[in-house]
Amino acid sequence: MTDREVSTPTNFIRQIIEEDLRQGKNGGRVATRFPPEPNGYLHIGHAKSICLNFGVARDYGGTCNLRFDDTNPEKESAEYVRAIQEDVRWLGFEWDRLCYASDYFEQLYDYAEDLIRAGKAYVCDLSQEEIREYRGTLTEPGRESPYRNRSVEENLDLFRRMRAGEFPDGSRVLRAKIDMASPNINMRDPVIYRIRRTAPHHQTGEEWKIYPMYDYTHCISDALEGITHSLCTLEFEDHRPLYDWFLEQLDVPCHPQQIEFGRLNLEYTVLSKRKLTELVEKGYVEGWDDPRMPTIAGIRRRGCPPEAIRLFCDRIGVTKSDGVVEIAMLEHCMREVLDTTAPRAMAVLRPLKVVIENYPEDKVEQLTAANHPKDESMGTRTVPFTREVYIDRDDFMEVPPNKKWKRLSLGEEVRLRYGYVIRCTEVIKDDQGEIVELRATYDPDTLGADPAGRKVRGVIHWVSVSHGVPAEIRLYDRLFKVPIPGADKDDDWLSDINPESLVVVQGVVEPSLAKARPGDRFQFEREGYFCVDTKDSTPERLVFNRTVTLRDTWAKIAGQK
RNA sequence: UGGGGCGUCGCCAAGUGGUAAGGCACGGGAUUUUGAUUCCCGCAUUCGUAGGUUCGAAUCCUACCGCCCCAGCCA
Numbered sequence: 001m002t003d004r005e006v007s008t009p010t011n012f013i014r015q016i017i018e019e020d021l022r023q024g025k026n027g028g029r030v031a032t033r034f035p036p037e038p039n040g041y042l043h044i045g046h047a048k049s050i051c052l053n054f055g056v057a058r059d060y061g062g063t064c065n066l067r068f069d070d071t072n073p074e075k076e077s078a079e080y081v082r083a084i085q086e087d088v089r090w091l092g093f094e095w096d097r098l099c100y101a102s103d104y105f106e107q108l109y110d111y112a113e114d115l116i117r118a119g120k121a122y123v124c125d126l127s128q129e130e131i132r133e134y135r136g137t138l139t140e141p142g143r144e145s146p147y148r149n150r151s152v153e154e155n156l157d158l159f160r161r162m163r164a165g166e167f168p169d170g171s172r173v174l175r176a177k178i179d180m181a182s183p184n185i186n187m188r189d190p191v192i193y194r195i196r197r198t199a200p201h202h203q204t205g206e207e208w209k210i211y212p213m214y215d216y217t218h219c220i221s222d223a224l225e226g227i228t229h230s231l232c233t234l235e236f237e238d239h240r241p242l243y244d245w246f247l248e249q250l251d252v253p254c255h256p257q258q259i260e261f262g263r264l265n266l267e268y269t270v271l272s273k274r275k276l277t278e279l280v281e282k283g284y285v286e287g288w289d290d291p292r293m294p295t296i297a298g299i300r301r302r303g304c305p306p307e308a309i310r311l312f313c314d315r316i317g318v319t320k321s322d323g324v325v326e327i328a329m330l331e332h333c334m335r336e337v338l339d340t341t342a343p344r345a346m347a348v349l350r351p352l353k354v355v356i357e358n359y360p361e362d363k364v365e366q367l368t369a370a371n372h373p374k375d376e377s378m379g380t381r382t383v384p385f386t387r388e389v390y391i392d393r394d395d396f397m398e399v400p401p402n403k404k405w406k407r408l409s410l411g412e413e414v415r416l417r418y419g420y421v422i423r424c425t426e427v428i429k430d431d432q433g434e435i436v437e438l439r440a441t442y443d444p445d446t447l448g449a450d451p452a453g454r455k456v457r458g459v460i461h462w463v464s465v466s467h468g469v470p471a472e473i474r475l476y477d478r479l480f481k482v483p484i485p486g487a488d489k490d491d492d493w494l495s496d497i498n499p500e501s502l503v504v505v506q507g508v509v510e511p512s513l514a515k516a517r518p519g520d521r522f523q524f525e526r527e528g529y530f531c532v533d534t535k536d537s538t539p540e541r542l543v544f545n546r547t548v549t550l551r552d553t554w555a556k557i558a559g560q561k
Numbered sequence: 562u563g564g565g566g567c568g569u570c571g572c573c574a575a576g577u578g579g580u581a582a583g584g585c586a587c588g589g590g591a592u593u594u595u596g597a598u599u600c601c602c603g604c605a606u607u608c609g610u611a612g613g614u615u616c617g618a619a620u621c622c623u624a625c626c627g628c629c630c631c632a633g634c635c636a
Binding site for chain 1: 562563564565566567568571572573574575583584585586593594595596597598599628629630631632633634635636
């Protein structure tokens with residue numbers, strides 16, 4: 001935690017926990033867990049859950065396990081297991097125990113036999129389609145399976161043979177015997193074990209031919225780990241009666257309390273694992289860690305510090321109402337931490353050469369620049385000033401658009417950041433009328449001093465032509481062009497992708513940046529926050545990713561007219 | 562038209578019968594060699610709607626209305 005995060009969040013879950021502590025429940029113990037299924041990368045929605053679970057454990061002197069909910073080998077992989085651990089650690093959390101639901105397969109199996117012996121579970125031979133038909137609908141009750149009243153002996157025998165691999169996939173399942181007429185569909189004899197003979201499991205290999213389902217596995221795993229508060233998202237609210245049912249039937253060590261909260265929705269992106277997987281697999285992005293992805297890996301590569309994510313999660317709060325958080329909230333958190341932590345530098349994204357005609361041909365001045373305007377401890381660096389410099393094309397207009405313009409224009413003055421005041425004397429264009437170069441003069445008395453008798457309103461950044469270092473700069477923008485992709489036609493969400501979510505530009509950066517290391521974050525003055533790409537940047541060919549722009553009041557004013 | 566949830570400012574969110582916190586966004590101003598940052602100031606007489614209880618209601622009751630989730634051998 002950093003200073004920014006000292007105020008402890010308050011929310012209904014923390015209130016429940018505090019009340020439990022007050023009453024001495026669970027022997028004053030608080031134990032949570034973060035239970036991802038390793039079937040994809042973690043995204044910012046998971047970050048909310050991570051911050052909640054690990055944060056609660058931290059603040060109440062409890063524990064938090066990282067538990068892989070790995071009961072579906074067909075969709076899971078060791079690669080996801082690896083990536084998830086990396087992401088949780090990067091976010092700044094460390095688990096007490098690293099667990100796998102598959103650690104409990106043997107116990108889970110034994111509990112299933114207990115259920116059978118108690119007459120609370122049975123092997124059902126109905127096909128998948130038949131089970132669906134027998135289940136009924138939202139408004140009509142289901143019907144009991146013809147296999148519902150098999151003897152304990154027959155059920156035990158069949159279940160053991162399922163485990164032994166005697167039956168093909170899909171031929172039989174083990175079901176809990178609850179109530180086919182329940183208004184809660186989850187209670188209509190849910191399947192708790194299915195046969196999967198071929199798919200090797202990333203943790204248990206070929207050992208198992210049957211795999212337990214989520215509802216059955218999750219509550220028992222929680223109980224075996226001594227979890228006190230099992231926090232999950234709202235869509236599991238309907239499953240809570242089932243969660244409690246299993247724990248009541250079985251002789252488990254404890255009965256954790258499931259509490260549901262609203263999952264995060266964020267504007268201009270998607271957060272469903274299905275859609276994120278589709279973006280990756282169909283090549284709309286370059287991978288799970290594409291900087292446009294809302295994955296932890298993508299956000300990290302984009303240059304966002306973990307502290308900003310934690311700050312964001314604290315600020316959006318935890319409730320049961322499902323809303324959509326504006327992207328501005330996330331961007332604000334990024335800027336807030338980057339402003340104080342990122343050293344400043346100058347980079348020209350769209351270079352326009354300026355020749356300062358009254359500056360000596362081969363003179364080079366080493367100007368001193370502060371690495372942070374209000375943090376002296378970040379030190380200073382030196383930037384070479386020469387007769388020819390690049391400025392950004394956006395910082396010049398031959399004739400100013402209005403009186404508010406404070407950048408360079410023909411015949412007018414502007415200050416070069418940390419350097420001199422220059423005046424544009426001539427605009428050189430090519431045959432197409434495109435501006436290719438500017439001529440200017442400088443006022444030698446303006447280094448660190450205001451010019452005599454004039455006030456220069458504008459300051460622009462620049463880089464020496466002879467000393468600047470070329471760099472590829474990737475300008476990332478929101479992945480979708482509308483706040484809610486697929487809002488009115490969900491199957492068409494892909495058509496809402498923003499075709500300009502990535503604009504690559506060949507820029508020039510100040511020479512001090514040549515020694516920047518992958519992952520280093522900077523503020524390019526007047527442009528935004530950038531970080532050295534961890535995959536593609538090399539000392540010979542620097543690549544910077546734009547994390548987020550600076551707040552841009554001018555763009556707002558300019559956009560109004 | 563079954564069940565489970567949720568409705569407080571444009572967005573997020575406090576509030577738990579005593580007279581609407583905060584953050585983001587937005588608007589205005591100050592300072593500024595980043596149109597950044599920082600700093601002031603403004604921003605819900607009203608809590609989905611309608612009734613009722615009460616000296617007093619966002620908080621309690623009733624009835625409506627709206628939105629979300631559930632019919633995987635996914636989690």
